[in-house]
Amino acid sequence: EQQAAGVSPGYVRLAVGLEHIDDILADVERGLAAATGS
Known part of the structure; x- marks a missing residue:
């Protein structure tokens, strides 16, 4: 369905x-930091 x-x-x-x-x-920044390992 998503595709x-x-x-x-x-x-x-x-x-x-x-x-x-x-x-x-703040939530987006934390999520991106977690995803990139920074």
């Missing part, structure tokens, strides 16, 4: 709700 929608395994899914933008950015 049919044009979503490849290398994509990152970001679901945003009612969180404050600072919380979202």
Whole structure:
């Protein structure tokens, strides 16, 4: 289903709700740091 929608395994899914933008950015930064090992 994801491939049919044009979503490849290398994509990152970001679901945003009612969180404050600072919380979202902090979560993204932590996730990227964990993924890159930095």
